[in-house]
Amino acid sequence: MESEVLTMNDSYHRLFEPLAFKHGPQLKNRFAMCPMVVFAANEDGTPSQEDLDYFRRRNQFGDLLLTGAITISEHIKGHPQQLSIASDAAIPAFAELAAVMKAHGGKAVAQIQHPGREAAHGYKQTGKAYAPSSIRFPFLPYQVTELNDDEIWGIIEAFGLAARRLMQAGFDGVEIHGANHYLIQQFFSAYSNKREDDWGGTLAKRMNFAKEVTKAVIKAARAENPQAIIGYRISPEEIHGETVGYTLDEALLLIDWLANMNLDFLDVSSAGSGNFSSNAYKAFPRISAQQGAINTIIRTLLNNRLPLVISGTIRSAEEALDALNYGDIVAMGVAALSDPDFKAKIAAGKEQQINMNVAGRLADLRLPSGLIAVYKQGVALPQVEGLLTD
Numbered sequence: 001m002e003s004e005v006l007t008m009n010d011s012y013h014r015l016f017e018p019l020a021f022k023h024g025p026q027l028k029n030r031f032a033m034c035p036m037v038v039f040a041a042n043e044d045g046t047p048s049q050e051d052l053d054y055f056r057r058r059n060q061f062g063d064l065l066l067t068g069a070i071t072i073s074e075h076i077k078g079h080p081q082q083l084s085i086a087s088d089a090a091i092p093a094f095a096e097l098a099a100v101m102k103a104h105g106g107k108a109v110a111q112i113q114h115p116g117r118e119a120a121h122g123y124k125q126t127g128k129a130y131a132p133s134s135i136r137f138p139f140l141p142y143q144v145t146e147l148n149d150d151e152i153w154g155i156i157e158a159f160g161l162a163a164r165r166l167m168q169a170g171f172d173g174v175e176i177h178g179a180n181h182y183l184i185q186q187f188f189s190a191y192s193n194k195r196e197d198d199w200g201g202t203l204a205k206r207m208n209f210a211k212e213v214t215k216a217v218i219k220a221a222r223a224e225n226p227q228a229i230i231g232y233r234i235s236p237e238e239i240h241g242e243t244v245g246y247t248l249d250e251a252l253l254l255i256d257w258l259a260n261m262n263l264d265f266l267d268v269s270s271a272g273s274g275n276f277s278s279n280a281y282k283a284f285p286r287i288s289a290q291q292g293a294i295n296t297i298i299r300t301l302l303n304n305r306l307p308l309v310i311s312g313t314i315r316s317a318e319e320a321l322d323a324l325n326y327g328d329i330v331a332m333g334v335a336a337l338s339d340p341d342f343k344a345k346i347a348a349g350k351e352q353q354i355n356m357n358v359a360g361r362l363a364d365l366r367l368p369s370g371l372i373a374v375y376k377q378g379v380a381l382p383q384v385e386g387l388l389t390d
Helices: 010-016 049-058 087-099 120-126 147-168 182-186 208-224 248-258 294-302 319-325 334-338 341-348 369-376
Strands: 031-033 064-071 107-113 171-179 227-235 238-240 243-246 265-266 308-310 329-332
Touching: 010 107, 010 319, 010 341, 031 208, 049 064, 049 087, 064 182, 064 329, 087 107, 087 147, 107 147, 107 227, 147 171, 171 182, 171 208, 182 208, 182 243, 208 248, 227 248, 248 294, 265 294, 294 308, 319 329, 319 341, 329 334
Parallel strands: 031 064, 031 329, 064 107, 107 171, 171 227, 227 265, 265 308, 308 329
Antiparallel strands: 238 243
């Protein structure tokens, strides 16, 4: 890499500056691979050969490598080929994945998740999909089941158990998935949380589930490895037309609490509101008393307490560099799918050869068959050029 960097365009050096977390080894550069479900897991939720091949092809994309969402319990998957670590029996299989991700020195971070109402596959298995409140969601073909207090505490414990298992599997850390309308966000949202107990009824109480999960994960992960890297992924607002789950200003209150919780990074999801438009990484809030881009507002609030990971239609060397004006680490999803050599090409002064068109390259890219199938079904996902014409 040192010899490659010598041929790099000088303007891109910022992308290769190191960054130190509070825990674990420092990052050698500012590139990260976005957490993406790639629909390749075995039936029991363990990583398949396709998963291993997919990550092996991308384990030099950046120094921070995140898995897609890994469910923490049985029978709650959103898709039958989603990863899951519901028991200790899965640890050896996840150890293989961790080893593949870390093979070239990258930091392997596993994202842990409870889909809540979005557990479509879990509903098919058990007839239940759990949520903070038993209300009818017009976009779901099933009725959700409201969680009771004991079940809520059981889920919090399951987050900690999943973190412990993944640390035992050799991951460098875990990311708490508090974004994209899954269970943690459902508790935070006034739209989906109609409770009048310790878990809802006021903004402060709607934050309690996120807080308890965060505390449980920190405790469990750091008990296994005191240098565990721990991040939190958040959707900065939940606004769909006239429906407001929470605004950016409300999210800032939770972010401020997270920034004081001995975490290592905050990961902002631009896709949480379905924002797949160009320049999503510098989008402005829909409703806010604050002025400026969402990520700029969040970064100002963090005030160097946590590194900020940002993403959102970053698909060129120029956009990656510009993204550092809004965050500290540049996470990319479609770019990682389409050109795993993105970083290497910039380092070698060949950024003009970055290729976002996957047509004719699927075998080399090791894109899982399940991922391709989901795109062909027309699921709302960020566009991958050439995928449906190959």
